[in-house]
Amino acid sequence: MTLPTAPPPKLRVSPSAQRRIEGGHLWVFSNEVVGKITSYEPGQLVTLTTSQGRRLGTGYVNPNTLIAVRLLTQEPEPIDESFFRRRFEAAKAWRERIYPGLEVLRLVHGEADGLTGLVVDRYADHLAVQVLTAGMEALEPIWLPVLEEMFRPRAIIARNDTSFRGYENLPEGVSVLSGTPAQTVEVDEFGVRYAVDVCSGQKTGLFLDQKENRERLVPWAKDATVLDAFCYVGGWSLRAARAGAASVVGLDSSEDALAMARRNAELNGVADRCLFERGDAFESFRQMVAEGRQFDVVVVDPPAFAKRRSQVGPAVRGYREINVQAVKLVRPGGLLVSCSCSHHVSPEEFRNILVQAGRGAGRRLYLVEARGAAADHPVLLSMRETEYLKCLFLRVGTHVLP
Numbered sequence: 001m002t003l004p005t006a007p008p009p010k011l012r013v014s015p016s017a018q019r020r021i022e023g024g025h026l027w028v029f030s031n032e033v034v035g036k037i038t039s040y041e042p043g044q045l046v047t048l049t050t051s052q053g054r055r056l057g058t059g060y061v062n063p064n065t066l067i068a069v070r071l072l073t074q075e076p077e078p079i080d081e082s083f084f085r086r087r088f089e090a091a092k093a094w095r096e097r098i099y100p101g102l103e104v105l106r107l108v109h110g111e112a113d114g115l116t117g118l119v120v121d122r123y124a125d126h127l128a129v130q131v132l133t134a135g136m137e138a139l140e141p142i143w144l145p146v147l148e149e150m151f152r153p154r155a156i157i158a159r160n161d162t163s164f165r166g167y168e169n170l171p172e173g174v175s176v177l178s179g180t181p182a183q184t185v186e187v188d189e190f191g192v193r194y195a196v197d198v199c200s201g202q203k204t205g206l207f208l209d210q211k212e213n214r215e216r217l218v219p220w221a222k223d224a225t226v227l228d229a230f231c232y233v234g235g236w237s238l239r240a241a242r243a244g245a246a247s248v249v250g251l252d253s254s255e256d257a258l259a260m261a262r263r264n265a266e267l268n269g270v271a272d273r274c275l276f277e278r279g280d281a282f283e284s285f286r287q288m289v290a291e292g293r294q295f296d297v298v299v300v301d302p303p304a305f306a307k308r309r310s311q312v313g314p315a316v317r318g319y320r321e322i323n324v325q326a327v328k329l330v331r332p333g334g335l336l337v338s339c340s341c342s343h344h345v346s347p348e349e350f351r352n353i354l355v356q357a358g359r360g361a362g363r364r365l366y367l368v369e370a371r372g373a374a375a376d377h378p379v380l381l382s383m384r385e386t387e388y389l390k391c392l393f394l395r396v397g398t399h400v401l402p
Contacts, residue, residue: 007047008044008045008046008047008058009040009044009046009047010046010047010048010049010053011033011035011037011040011046011047011048011049011061011069012033012034012035012048012049012050012051012053013028013032013033013034013048013049013050013051013056013069014031014032014033014034014051015050015051016032017029017032017033018050018051018056021048021056021057021071021074022056023382024380024381024382024383025071025382025383026059026070026071026111026116026380026383027067027069027070027071027116027383027385028048028059028067028068028069028070028071029066029067029068030063030065030066030067030068032068033068033069034051037061037063037068038063039063040061040063042061042062042063042064042134042135042138042168042169043060043061043062043133043134043135043136043137043138043139044060044061044135044138045058045059045060045061045079045135046058046059046060046061046069048069048071055076056071056074057071057072057073057074057075058071058072058073058077058079059071059072059116059135060072060133060134060135060136060138060139061135062133062134062135062168064168064169065167065168065169066167070116070117070133070135071116072114072115072116073114079139079142080142081142081145081146084115084139084142084143084146084147085146085150087108087113087114087115088107088108088143088146088147088150089150090113090114091107091108091109091113091115092107092150094376094378095107095376098375098376099375099376102189102190103122103123103124103187103188104121104122104123104124104187104188104189104194104196104206104208105121105122105208105211105374105376106119106120106121106122106208106209106374106376106377107120107121107122107127107151107376108120109376109377109378110132110386111380111383111385111386112377112378112379112380112386113378115136115143116133116135116136117131117132117133117135117136117137118130118131118132118136118143119132119204120147121204121205121208122151122153123185123187123196123198123204123205123206124185124186124187125153125154125155125185126153126154126155126156126157126181126182126185126198127147127151127153127155127156127157128156128157128159128198128204128205129147129156129157129158129159129177130158130159130160130162130204131158131160131165131170132162132164132165132168133168133170134168134169134170137170144156144177144178148178153178153179154179154180154181154182155176155178155179155180155181155182156176156177156178156179157174157175157176157177157181157198157199158173158174158175158176158177159174159198159199159203159204160172160173160174160175161173161174163307174199174200181198181199182198183197184196184197184198185198185205186267187206189206189211190211190214190215191242192238192239192242192268193264193267193268194206194233194235194238194264194267195260195263195264195267196233197260201233201260202232202257202303206233206235207232207235207301208374208376208377209341209373209374209377209389210235210236210301210339210373210374210389210391211235211374212371212374212375213337213339213371213374213391214235214236214239215239216369216371216393217236217239217240217243217297217299217337218239218243220296220297220335220393221239221240221241221243221244221245221297222243222244222245223244223245223246224240224245224246224295224296224297224334225245225246225247225248225295225296225297225331226240226241226245226247226248226249226295226296226297226298226299227248227249227251227288227295227297227298227299227329228240228248228249228250228251228299228301229251229281229284229285229298229299229300229301229302229322229326230251230252230281230300230301230302230303231250231251231252231257231258231261231276231301232252232254232257232261233257233260233261233264234250234260234261234262234264234265234274234276236299236301236337237250237261237265237274237276238261238264238265238268238270238274240297241265241268241270241273241274242268242270245273245297246273247273247274247275248270248273248274248275249275249276249277249295250274250275250276250277251276251277251278251279251281251284252276252278252279253278253279253280253281254278255278258276258277258278261274261276262274262276281300281302281322282321282322282325285322285325285326285329286325288325288329289325289328289329293329294329294330294331294334295329295330295331295334296330296331296334296335297330297334297335297336297337298326298329298330298334298335298336298337299337299339300322300323300326300336300337300338300339301337301339301391302322302339302340303341304340304341304342304343305318305319305340305342305345306342306343306344306345307342307344308344309344311344312342312344312345315342315344315345316345316349316353319340319345319350319353319357320353320356320357320360323336323338323353323354323357324357324360324361325361326338326357327357327358327360327361327363327365327396328361328363330363330396331396332363332396332397332398332399333395333396333397333398334395334396335368335393335394335395335396336365336392336393336394336395336396337391337392337393337394338354338391338392338394339389339390339391339392340389340390341388341389341390342388343385343387343388345390347370347387347390350390350392351370351392354392354394358396358397358401359401362400362401363396363397363399363400363401364396364397364399364401365394365395365396365397366394366395366396366397367392367393367394368393368394368395369392369393370390370391370392370393371391371392371393372387372389372390372391373388373389377389
């Protein structure tokens with residue numbers, strides 16, 4: 001499919017939006033559009049212009065959402081098969097350079113790869129895609145054949161079971177776009193084997209953004225006792241066990257995730273040192289503290305506590321509470337790895353939460369390393385919205401605070 005050759009209709013934006021776009025941002029908010037946009041269809045391509053009529057770029061519009069326009073290109077180019085091929089080729093080349101030969105990674109990361117609204121993850125010969133906007137869904141007949149042609153996957157699965165689609169008034173669900181997917185796919189991530197359910201696992205099957213951070217755990221894991229909270233299918237647990245941990249306890253509320261974690265432990269030959277338990281992390285942590293249990297390493301990697309700005313207050317309280325208990329569970333001199341994938345909680349705010357958690361637990365915390373998402377989840381420097389993952393490695397002090 002090729003779009004009509006006629007240029008998209010023009011849509012004027014305010015000077016504030018103009019400045020932001022010229023500074024590298026890709027969004028225009030509804031109050032920055034000059035005139036009414038109710039006549040446009042959700043997902044329709046538009047040419048953005050300044051108030052004086054100077055062209056700013058091409059994007060797609062949604063008159064029903066806070067983010068009214070998402071920019072695709074500032075070049076005078078049609079949004080066709082060639083456009084998507086160039087974008088996919090650039091994204092592929094970057095991943096091959098940073099992760100040569102890796103069979104499980106993020107191929108396309110939305111705005112940071114110039115494809116706002118589209119996520120593509122590779123699990124060996126399977127591709128899992130998330131289409132997050134009406135505009136990218138409308139363009140699917142163009143980009144999907146290009147994706148098939150370039151990567152020749154066994155199957156492409158649309159993992160559109162994410163609440164983000166609700167912002168665009170899109171239905172949630174999982175569907176097979178091409179091929180016949182396997183029930184589970186086995187992949188190798190830096191020497192750790194995973195059986196992945198690409199059709200019903202969380203996100204698209206694994207938390208790929210943490211892969212480099214899990215590798216940084218290796219020096220701390222040798223002969224250590226490790227507690228991995230919100231362990232899902234065992235990412236941190238398996239990395240620690242493969243690195244020589246004496247014992248690992250993985251904790252999650254999902255029995256399906258725990259079953260996969262146990263399977264993955266068997267797959268990696270570390271099942272004898274891994275115990276996966278079902279439980280609510282908040283309750284389980286309090287119980288462990290009451291029992292006087294401690295570990296050399298504690299990992300806290302929860303799902304997002306704040307998916308909307310209105311949820312920041314409760315999220316801050318939740319992060320503080322879980323980390324107070326986590327600090328208490330770390331043996332003095334040991335390591336706490338604390339994470340947040342809530343975009344609305346800034347890196348500065350998350351650090352302050354952990355300072356407060358240390359005080360609440362009566363321990364000083366020392367920053368060993370502050371990390372973010374893996375390099376296949378690039379951050380567009382001109383868009384702070386693309387920076388979401390915080391991962392802090394913290395040494396717990398040996399002296400009790402007064």
